[in-house]
Amino acid sequence: xxxxxxxxxxxxxxxxxxxxxxxxxxxxxxxxxxxxxxxxxxxxxxxxxxxxxxxxxxxxxxxxxxxxxxxxxxxxxxxxxxxxxxxxxxxxxxxxxxxxxxxxxxxxxxxxxxxxxxxxxxxxxxxxxxxxxxxxxxxxxxxxxxxxxxxxxxxxxxxxxxxxxxxxxxxxxxxxxxxxxxxxxxxxxxxxxxxxxxxxxxxxxxxxxxxxxxxxxxxxxxxxxxxxxxxxxxxxxxxxxxxxxxxxxxxxxxxxxxxxxxxxxxxxxxxxxxxxxx
Amino acid sequence: xxxxxxxxxxxxxxxxxxxxxxxxxxxxxxxxxxxxxxxxxxxxxxxxxxxxxxxxxxxxxxxxxxxxxxxxxxxxxxxxxxxxxxxxxxxxxxxxxxxxxxxxxxxxxxxxxxxxxxxxxxxxxxxxxxxxxxxxxxxxxxxxxxxxxxxxxxxxxxxxxxxxxxxxxxxxxxxxxxxxxxxxxxxxxxxxxxxxxxxxxxxxxxxxxxxxxxxxxxxxxxxxxxxxxxxxxxxxxxxxxxxxxxxxxxxxxxxxx
Numbered sequence: 001x002x003x004x005x006x007x008x009x010x011x012x013x014x015x016x017x018x019x020x021x022x023x024x025x026x027x028x029x030x031x032x033x034x035x036x037x038x039x040x041x042x043x044x045x046x047x048x049x050x051x052x053x054x055x056x057x058x059x060x061x062x063x064x065x066x067x068x069x070x071x072x073x074x075x076x077x078x079x080x081x082x083x084x085x086x087x088x089x090x091x092x093x094x095x096x097x098x099x100x101x102x103x104x105x106x107x108x109x110x111x112x113x114x115x116x117x118x119x120x121x122x123x124x125x126x127x128x129x130x131x132x133x134x135x136x137x138x139x140x141x142x143x144x145x146x147x148x149x150x151x152x153x154x155x156x157x158x159x160x161x162x163x164x165x166x167x168x169x170x171x172x173x174x175x176x177x178x179x180x181x182x183x184x185x186x187x188x189x190x191x192x193x194x195x196x197x198x199x200x201x202x203x204x205x206x207x208x209x210x211x212x213x214x215x216x217x218x219x220x221x222x223x224x225x226x227x228x229x230x231x232x233x234x235x236x237x238x239x240x241x242x243x244x245x246x247x248x249x250x251x252x253x254x255x256x257x258x259x260x261x262x263x264x265x266x267x268x269x270x271x272x273x274x275x276x277x278x
Numbered sequence: 279x280x281x282x283x284x285x286x287x288x289x290x291x292x293x294x295x296x297x298x299x300x301x302x303x304x305x306x307x308x309x310x311x312x313x314x315x316x317x318x319x320x321x322x323x324x325x326x327x328x329x330x331x332x333x334x335x336x337x338x339x340x341x342x343x344x345x346x347x348x349x350x351x352x353x354x355x356x357x358x359x360x361x362x363x364x365x366x367x368x369x370x371x372x373x374x375x376x377x378x379x380x381x382x383x384x385x386x387x388x389x390x391x392x393x394x395x396x397x398x399x400x401x402x403x404x405x406x407x408x409x410x411x412x413x414x415x416x417x418x419x420x421x422x423x424x425x426x427x428x429x430x431x432x433x434x435x436x437x438x439x440x441x442x443x444x445x446x447x448x449x450x451x452x453x454x455x456x457x458x459x460x461x462x463x464x465x466x467x468x469x470x471x472x473x474x475x476x477x478x479x480x481x482x483x484x485x486x487x488x489x490x491x492x493x494x495x496x497x498x499x500x501x502x503x504x505x506x507x508x509x510x511x512x513x514x515x516x517x518x519x520x521x522x523x524x525x526x527x528x529x530x531x532x533x534x535x
Contacts, residue, residue, distance in 0.1 A: 048432050066433070073429040077447045086443065090435035135433075 001025050001061045002047060002143060002175070008055035008200075009042055015200035016042050020056070022194065022203065024175050026142065029166070029211075031186040032179045034196030035235055040179035041070075043201065044145045047177060062143035062175065066136035070148045072128040074120040074135075080106060080127075081116045084134040091139060098138075105134045109164060126157040133161070137168055144169070146178040150185070159215070162188055166211060183222040183235070187212050193225065197234040204234040308493065317497035324498055329483065334502070337399075337479035341468035344403025348464075349457050351404070352411030357445075359412075360419025370416075373409040381406050385471045399471035399479065406467050407460035414456030418449040450522050458515035462507045469503055480506075 002024040009017040016039040024030050034040050045051045046058060048067055066087060074083045081099060084106050088098035106116050109130045120128050129149060136144055146165070150158040166189050169176050180186055186193050187209060195205040205228060212218040226232045279287075302311040312320075324330035359366035384405050388398030422445065430440045472481020480499055487495040 050428060050432055067429075069425070069429065071425070073425050075426065075443060075447070078443070086430075086435070087433040089443075090430075090433045090439060139433075 001059075002177070003059040003061075004047070004056065005059075006056040007046065007053050007058065009039070009046060009051065010054045017046070017053075018200040018202050020196075020201065020203055022206075024143070024177055026062075026175050027173045029169050029176045029178065029189060029191040030194060031190035031192070031209075032177065032194045032196055033181060033183055033186045033235065034179075034201060035198045036181050038196050038198040039201035040181075040196060041147050043196075044147050044177065044179055047143075048145050060143075062141075064139050064141045065143045065145065066139055066141035067145040068129075068132055068136050068147065068149045070151055072120065072132040074128060074131055076120050079117050079119055080111060080123060080131045083120065083131050084116075084138055087135050087139045102134065102138055105138050106131065109134050109137075126153060126161065129153065129161060130164075133165065133168075137172070140172060141174050144174055144176045144178075146176060148180050149178075151180070151182075158185075159188075163213075165189070181235075183225060184215070184218045187221040187225060188215075188218045195231050195234055204230050309491075310493075312494040312497055316494040317501060320492075320494040321498035321501055324495070324502070330502060333478065333480045333483045333499075334506070336477065337465075337468055337472065337481065340397065340399035340472070340479060341403055341464045343397075344400035344468065345407060345457075345461055345464040347400070348404035348407035349411050349453075349460060352408040353415050353449075353453065355408075356412045356415035356419060357449075359416050360422075366416070369412065373412045376405065376409040377413075381467050381470065382474075385467075385474050388471065389475055394475040394477055398475060399468045399477070399481075402471045403464045403467050407463055410460050410463070411453070411456050414452040415449055418452035422448045450518075454515070454518050454522055458511060458519070461510050461515060465503060465507050465510070 002022075004020055004022045007017055007020040007022075008015065020043070022030075032040055032043060042051065044067070046053055047060070048065060049058075049060070074080075075086065078086070081102050085093075085098040085102035088101060089095075093101070103116060107113075111127060111130060111134075115123065115127060120131070123131065132149070149165075150161050153161065162185065165176075165178075178189060189211055190209045191211065193205075193207050193209045194203060195207075196202065197204045207225070207228070209221075209225075212221045226235070296314050299311060299314050303313050308316075321330070324333075355365070355369050359369050381402060384402045385398070388396075388401045392398035392401060426444050426448070427440070430444045435443070468479070469481040469484065472479040473485045475482065480503060484496060484499040487493075487499060
């Protein structure tokens, strides 16, 4: 379990995060949303142990923590296989074993044998991000920290990778803390959504969510989330409401729930991987 | 341009140089410039007698050991300076001072400290190239991708893995050109040092040929030095440069498309 208690973080005397309380249990898929620059990445870096908080406490009971960054952060001098095996090497896994494990996971994520031998520059953007995800998944993490990993990808590819990550989380039962500023992405993935306010980041809302696979229904669920008190103000603090979807018929404060009983609650692997078969 | 044309134009440059040499001989006579063919024959004679090999071995020991030591210390200092600010603050002015001291000053000091037959040439080479490598690698340390360091740190990679897999490959972009320049420089400084010390290396033999007014042999030794520098670049540095160019891609390419 990851527990953040009264967490505060300042940079140069300016508070980025203030009095934040949050706990994440095993198997939870928590998505943190907030406007750009509100401190979401700082929150992840604190959770990862890369930063020490200015105030408050962090208790991390998860033994294996992996991170997926906004950009793939692959080593350009390594091929996809060695990049995927990097975190296993850090754990001291012998070379043949880690290469075998990395190969298996890359294949599961849709890379061919030929792709495994390619360097990052010769892979597409989506492939590179899959290698980055493979690097994180290879160590079978208890906790995955994901920092807007699909923000630079096109819509179709983003959906493929969202499905893939959700399916992997369901399969392994690992906890996930995923930050994004995309509300639709949050309702597609999360079992729990937390909303952060800007400058400094404080917890505005913490709501249970059932993942919504259908893109249209995800937008409707996102709109419902926006109708909850305080959320729209937190996400569009500058007053620029035009970037958020508006659904005049939605009543204010409606609970976030799938719009249809047929909406799948989870992403079965066979569905999630449909698009990745070579 | 095709491969044959490239070779033709490369050879034409060298041919023009030899032509200018022959013209110099024709104009100024054999006491200023020997005929190119005489220098070539003299060089061949040096190899046949074994003099070239022994001089080459003596100089190579001094130049390469000095180069290795200079590169190693310069690299290690720069890595330390890139990690710890106090080391950077302390080492940078020293590097500037070392760069400001002309090699000839080190040669004189080395002769006094080590004598004509000691490791003076190697010392001079090491101390001359150390600041070049230090400055280049320190620049690499300062411009390395912090995002990759953070990635390695967050995956709890041990220090050795962070060095071999993340840091060192990034520093090659600065280290390789600096080491290549330093290698050419090392031969020149070594020969200069040997000329002053009159040792058994190429420089010592060059000084002896000059003293005997044997211009053909003097030119033969010069040709040998030039060939040596080119050969080092061709066999040691160029393959590394090609390998690095093949893998030199942006480490933080965004995941687009």
